[in-house]
Amino acid sequence: MLDWNKEKLDEIGATITTQEISQQPKLWKETLSIFKENEAAITSFIADFKKEMGQKVRVIFTGAGTSAYVGDVIKPHLTRFGNAEDFIFEAIPTTDIVSAPYAYLKSEVPTLLVSFARSGNSPESVATIDLANQLVKNIRHLVITCAPEGKLAQNAKGDSSSLVVLMPELSNDKGFAMTGSFSCMTLTALLTFDQTHTNHEELVTAMVTMGNQVLAQEELIQSWIDQKFDRVVYLGSGSLSGLTREAQLKLLELTAGKITTAFDSSMGFRHGPKSFVDEETLVFGFISNDVYSEQYDCDILEEIKGNDIAAKTIAIAQNTTSYTGEKIILTDDVVLPDGYLALPFVMVAQVVSLLSSIKVGNKPDTPSPSGTVNRVVKGVTIHTL
Known part of the structure; x- marks a missing residue:
């Protein structure tokens, strides 16, 4: 697309x-x-x-x-x-x-x-x-x-x-x-x-390189969207845990809720929210570039894959990951700290949301034709303190 x-x-x-x-x-x-x-x-x-x-x-x-x-x-x-x-x-x-x-x-x-x-x-x-x-x-x-x-x-x-x-x-x-x-x-x-991290030019150049790689891998992302699914989960740690909320919101917005979404930290997901996963769920894990956190990000993906309870379990990583299942790998010699890594990673989630919106018959530019959800929020009353 x-x-x-x-x-x-x-x-x-x-x-x-x-x-x-x-x-x-x-x-x-x-x-x-x-x-x-x-x-x-x-x-x-x-x-x-x-x-x-x-x-x-x-x-x-x-x-x-x-x-x-x-x-x-x-x-x-x-x-x-x-x-x-x-x-x-x-x-x-x-x-x-x-x-x-x-x-x-x-x-x-x-x-x-x-x-x-x-x-x-x-x-x-x-x-x-x-x-x-x-x-x-x-x-x-x-x-x-x-x-x-x-x-x-x-x-x-x-x-x-x-x-x-x-x-x-x-x-x-x-x-x-x-x-x-x-x-x-x-x-x-x-x-x-x-x-x-004051090497700003290097960091942004690496982000740009990986962002363009996301666009070049649309065919791979489309292959996931072609699966039968009606639920999506995003998982991550640290800054990438923060990113999971934005990732799932893009999908929720662009499909107007026709695909159900969930988000959590890699460690927190086991504590009840994992019940959300069924055979029509895509699970995406953002893999941290911190070597300690990366272990937990991969552990939960391996667990879900091993449980055989999801339609697909997919890692999003830079350069390499120990996760043995499906993955999208973005590459650059400059290893980005997670705050910066979140930005090429969110592009993966954005493309997933765009393609999913088309799949469910929505118009991504105007996904809420009823007008009940607006680009700039309406109907808010600010009360005097």
């Missing part, structure tokens, strides 16, 4: 989503360039706040839906590879903060709120910033968004306590499901806060 002509893609309602998945490797290069242009301003903004406070700063990664899952991916990575002496990293969705602000916002703790947003117009995202300003004594805002005209970007204009970093123009996805917006915002946050 990824190389079908525009006429065919228009016919099946997949033109926008196909393009937005395919262009991500190019956008990652552009994202790195944008980061370099803004690096001095970002560094100064964060360093000045840290110096002014003279104590550890709480960094909350927040957003709604897919934008929240950015935090789920980067938080484990940055807890290990970020500046733990100066920052406490947390990932809290705006949807949690807005509905129970006193449970998540601490008045006396200096806080850098990092807001991720495709459109910047989600009511919860706007309200979270307002609540943080109301409840937190010392607050700063780093807004990473794809839409210069969105409310988050516009509201931050002229505000010395806020800094806006705009993503590539084409990352402002026009399709229903977030793809390039997710991966570009994730990459920007990693480049900003990862203090260990």
Whole structure:
């Protein structure tokens, strides 16, 4: 499908989503360039706040839906590879903060709120910033968004306590499901806060190489989609456990729930959720590049394969894996740490979702024709605190 002509893609309602998945490797290069242009301003903004406070700063990664899952991916990575002496990293969705602000916002703790947003117009995202300003004594805002005209970007204009970093123009996805917006915002946050992996050019070049390899292996992915299945599970550890939620959401969104999904950590899946697996289930495991975590990722896949309870059990890995079953291998000499590895890996899940959407007769660009689920959430009432 990824190389079908525009006429065919228009016919099946997949033109926008196909393009937005395919262009991500190019956008990652552009994202790195944008980061370099803004690096001095970002560094100064964060360093000045840290110096002014003279104590550890709480960094909350927040957003709604897919934008929240950015935090789920980067938080484990940055807890290990970020500046733990100066920052406490947390990932809290705006949807949690807005509905129970006193449970998540601490008045006396200096806080850098990092807001991720495709459109910047989600009511919860706007309200979270307002609540943080109301409840937190010392607050700063780093807004990473794809839409210069969105409310988050516009509201931050002229505000010395806020800094806006705009993503590539084409990352402002026009399709229903977030793809390039997710991966570009994730990459920007990693480049900003990862203090260990500073070989940015090498990392992004490897990501681009592997992202393009995903597109080149569409035929293999299609062979899995041709199987009889109506359930899909994604498993992983650390940052890749965080990625499982975004992976399953793409499938849920693009098939409008016609395929049932589940996600879990590699270790957690045995504790009840494994009951979800039956003979019409595809199980995907994201394999960590951490040699310790990789053992657990492979153990659960081997177990499910050995139980012979799933339609297929498939590993997604870089360069190699000890898993003996079916797999898709992406290769590069630069071994990516898991936070960065998540981005070529999510492209596999995106292609799975796209092809599955076509299989069940949906139009990926408009998978919810009833309008009950919207590209930008509607019907939210923000109550006065």
